[in-house]
Amino acid sequence: MQSRAYFDHNATTPLAGEVAAAFTAALRDVYGNASSIHQEGQAAKRTLERARREIAALVGAGPKEIVLLSGGTEANNLALSACSPGTHVVTTAVEHPAVLGPCARLEQAGVAVTYVAPARNGGVPIEAVRDALRPETSLISVMHANNETGVVQPVAEIGALARERGIRFHIDGVQAAGKLPIDVQALGCDYYSLSAHKLYAPKGVGALYVRPGAPLHAQLLGGHQERDRRAGTENVPAVAAFGAAARLALANHHDNLRLAELRDRLETGILSSIPDAWVNGAGAHRLPNTTNIGFAGVEGEAMVIALDLRGFAVSSGSACSSGAVEPSHVLLAMGLSREDARSSLRFSLGQSNTTEQVDALIEAVAASITQLRRVSATYSHA
Amino acid sequence: MPEKPIAVAMSGGVDSSTVAALLRREGKPLVGMTMQLWNQRRLPEVNKEGATGRCCSIDDVYDARYVAEQLGIPYYVVNFEKRFEEQVVEPFIDEYLAGRTPIPCTLCNNFIKFDQFLELAEGLGADTVATGHYARIRYDTPSGRYQLLRAADSAKDQTYFLWGLTQQQMAHTQFPLGHMTKPQVRELAKELDVPVAKKPDSQEICFVPTGDYAAFIEAYRKEKGIPTETTRGDIVDTEGKKRGEHNGVHHFTVGQRKGLGIAAGEPLYVIATRPAEQLVIIGRSEDLLRRELTAKQVNWISVAHLDAPLRVQVKIRNKHEAAPATAFPVDGEPARVRIVFDEPQRAVTPGQAAVLYDGELVVAGGWIE
Numbered sequence: 001m002q003s004r005a006y007f008d009h010n011a012t013t014p015l016a017g018e019v020a021a022a023f024t025a026a027l028r029d030v031y032g033n034a035s036s037i038h039q040e041g042q043a044a045k046r047t048l049e050r051a052r053r054e055i056a057a058l059v060g061a062g063p064k065e066i067v068l069l070s071g072g073t074e075a076n077n078l079a080l081s082a083c084s085p086g087t088h089v090v091t092t093a094v095e096h097p098a099v100l101g102p103c104a105r106l107e108q109a110g111v112a113v114t115y116v117a118p119a120r121n122g123g124v125p126i127e128a129v130r131d132a133l134r135p136e137t138s139l140i141s142v143m144h145a146n147n148e149t150g151v152v153q154p155v156a157e158i159g160a161l162a163r164e165r166g167i168r169f170h171i172d173g174v175q176a177a178g179k180l181p182i183d184v185q186a187l188g189c190d191y192y193s194l195s196a197h198k199l200y201a202p203k204g205v206g207a208l209y210v211r212p213g214a215p216l217h218a219q220l221l222g223g224h225q226e227r228d229r230r231a232g233t234e235n236v237p238a239v240a241a242f243g244a245a246a247r248l249a250l251a252n253h254h255d256n257l258r259l260a261e262l263r264d265r266l267e268t269g270i271l272s273s274i275p276d277a278w279v280n281g282a283g284a285h286r287l288p289n290t291t292n293i294g295f296a297g298v299e300g301e302a303m304v305i306a307l308d309l310r311g312f313a314v315s316s317g318s319a320c321s322s323g324a325v326e327p328s329h330v331l332l333a334m335g336l337s338r339e340d341a342r343s344s345l346r347f348s349l350g351q352s353n354t355t356e357q358v359d360a361l362i363e364a365v366a367a368s369i370t371q372l373r374r375v376s377a378t379y380s381h382a
Numbered sequence: 383m384p385e386k387p388i389a390v391a392m393s394g395g396v397d398s399s400t401v402a403a404l405l406r407r408e409g410k411p412l413v414g415m416t417m418q419l420w421n422q423r424r425l426p427e428v429n430k431e432g433a434t435g436r437c438c439s440i441d442d443v444y445d446a447r448y449v450a451e452q453l454g455i456p457y458y459v460v461n462f463e464k465r466f467e468e469q470v471v472e473p474f475i476d477e478y479l480a481g482r483t484p485i486p487c488t489l490c491n492n493f494i495k496f497d498q499f500l501e502l503a504e505g506l507g508a509d510t511v512a513t514g515h516y517a518r519i520r521y522d523t524p525s526g527r528y529q530l531l532r533a534a535d536s537a538k539d540q541t542y543f544l545w546g547l548t549q550q551q552m553a554h555t556q557f558p559l560g561h562m563t564k565p566q567v568r569e570l571a572k573e574l575d576v577p578v579a580k581k582p583d584s585q586e587i588c589f590v591p592t593g594d595y596a597a598f599i600e601a602y603r604k605e606k607g608i609p610t611e612t613t614r615g616d617i618v619d620t621e622g623k624k625r626g627e628h629n630g631v632h633h634f635t636v637g638q639r640k641g642l643g644i645a646a647g648e649p650l651y652v653i654a655t656r657p658a659e660q661l662v663i664i665g666r667s668e669d670l671l672r673r674e675l676t677a678k679q680v681n682w683i684s685v686a687h688l689d690a691p692l693r694v695q696v697k698i699r700n701k702h703e704a705a706p707a708t709a710f711p712v713d714g715e716p717a718r719v720r721i722v723f724d725e726p727q728r729a730v731t732p733g734q735a736a737v738l739y740d741g742e743l744v745v746a747g748g749w750i751e
Binding site: 301326372375 | 387413456458460461464501502504505506507
């Protein structure tokens with residue numbers, strides 16, 4: 001069996017040991033329905049509320065401000081659905097599809113949407129957000145950090161702007177949680193989306209922070225769970241795991257300083273050993289664990305396969321329904337040509353990665369690029 | 383990597399699934415790949431639900447992935463949509479609008495399957511690609527050339543679409559089904575639990591599952607914002623006498639009988655189209671007969687070039703039975719060939735291929751001018 005090294009932590013993460021322990025314990029022992037009156041129900045409710053407090057602590061919120069959901073996608077959908085027809089939303093061209101999809105739906109429903117373009121380095125200029133505002137603007141939605149490039153957006157500044165204008169502000173924080181300190185008060189946001197499986201917890205659970213008084217239109221009806229904001233019997237074991245993961249993240253389980261050093265080692269190693277390579281988002285404030293690198297004359301898709309066959313998991317663009325790769329809308333929005341966008345790879349590091357793995361990855365990337373460029377019709381060998 | 387893997391082009395169909403299973407049985411290291419060529423969600427007006435022959439559907443990928451999983455081989459979907467659109471779909475449309483009848487399958491073989499796919503496979507460290515085509519390749523020591531031969535199952539033979547293969551490409555290509563008959567393939571597929579029952583053989587051009595090319599061309603151009611201006615014009619007979627009107631030359635192809643809307647005492651056929659003058663020329667069955675043709679962009683396979691007239695059999699469309707003919711070199715133009723048939727042939731159609739055979743051997747192929 002070939003050894004594997006996982007460099008795709010922005011896609012998802014493996015379960016942390018303590019998270020797995022919390023998950024399986026709740027799965028085995030806490031079977032009550034959290035809405036039931038009896039002892040079994042109360043035990044479930046206690047587990048749920050303990051986890052809610054831990055999740056709230058991760059973002060500096062109170063537990064009543066946390067709505068437990070099925071994941072980051074549902075959190076983004078729920079936040080954006082608070083907009084009324086006839087109003088205006090400002091977002092960016094580099095958002096995750098879980099924001100862009102609901103925005104497209106809002107447009108069909110009579111809400112105007114402005115997609116602010118990023119600068120070449122992927123950062124969204126605060127002036128551009130300010131210029132996009134209109135008297136009828138009801139919501140600004142900007143991601144905290146980009147999933148593909150790791151570029152961190154000036155969300156605190158945007159939050160201050162939103163406060164000043166009396167506009168609600170949503171942050172998609174799915175990629176930032178665990179990697180950056182988060183304080184919803186300092187960020188000045190009304191909504192903040194979280195996903196558990198980027199935090200070494202299982203898939204299928206997430207949360208939305210909602211500032212008291214901020215409007216919210218429940219998307220699922222039929223029960224009084226989550227203070228009438230989300231009907232449906234709570235997934236207690238998954239929430240317990242999410243709580244454990246939030247606690248670990250606050251205690252710097254991810255070891256972000258170490259990840260930043262490894263990331264820099266990877267970047268320097270690749271750029272110094274491979275000609276015609278560049279970092280997308282260079283010069284911008286970035287997440288400690290992410291780098292996005294372009295390689296002239298090579299399809300990112302082919303690179304992903306070549307590295308997979310050599311035992312390394314990385315990613316390129318985003319997979320469509322068939323599993324084929326489309327050029328990244330994020331890189332296109334940053335002004336890359338379609339060809340350059342298709343030539344880019346994302347490496348996202350995590351807790352399990354070691355210096356040895358990074359060094360082996362650099363070698364594997366260099367070998368794969370050399371092989372692919374040798375047969376490439378588009379790479380100039382001059 | 384110890385032994386270089388073989389990249390298997392897997393469409394999710396019976397043939398390519400069987401190729402993967404066969405090679406797996408032989409213990410070869412494999413990488414399975416599905417080429418995503420065309421987005422079936424595009425042009426919904428011409429992609430009716432349930433049309434057979436559609437390629438690149440989610441179902442096909444599902445099936446290919448399932449087979450790869452059964453075989454325990456790595457599997458990937460690769461996106462060749464952009465290249466396919468530029469090298470296959472757009473030339474297909476241009477040719478049609480220019481009054482010719484193109485063969486997209488040959489373009490796909492020449493520019494995608496045995497070009498870009500092979501390039502990718504080599505880039506991934508594979509030495510060879512294997513596909514489910516029905517044809518045979520062998521190396522001929524006396525001539526020092528790779529030869530392309532008709533499939534053992536003559537009813538399934540696909541050499542008519544494969545004449546563009548270069549020596550270099552054949553050196554890195556395997557057609558494991560070339561020696562098998564379709565019933566043998568189905569039998570083997572059954573053993574391997576390949577999902578066959580729901581899979582009819584694809585018949586139409588994969589990206590036009592309805593077979594309505596004119597509607598496809600109009601929908602594609604509409605999506606691109608190019609109006610297909612109504613190229614209404616006259617239908618004339620061989621003497622130039624007006625016999626009716628038509629709503630665009632791209633609705634007609636040489637040899638076509640249906641859809642002319644003209645009452646006549648005898649069957650009438652499209653003899654030629656002239657897009658520049660918006661003319662469709664019709665005539666009697668015997669007006670379709672031609673004794674000669676010239677082909678261009680000729681790829682020589684069993685021979686390096688033609689020095690002297692050569693007795694061959696020539697196929698001018700897929701369903702045509704190869705007809706005895708003599709191939710003559712064209713002075714100073716090795717990529718052209720003049721064909722003189724022993725007996726006149728019906729509906730020699732510009733844009734289709736002329737493939738030259740010597741019995742089982744493919745001598746060459748080219749585009750009919």
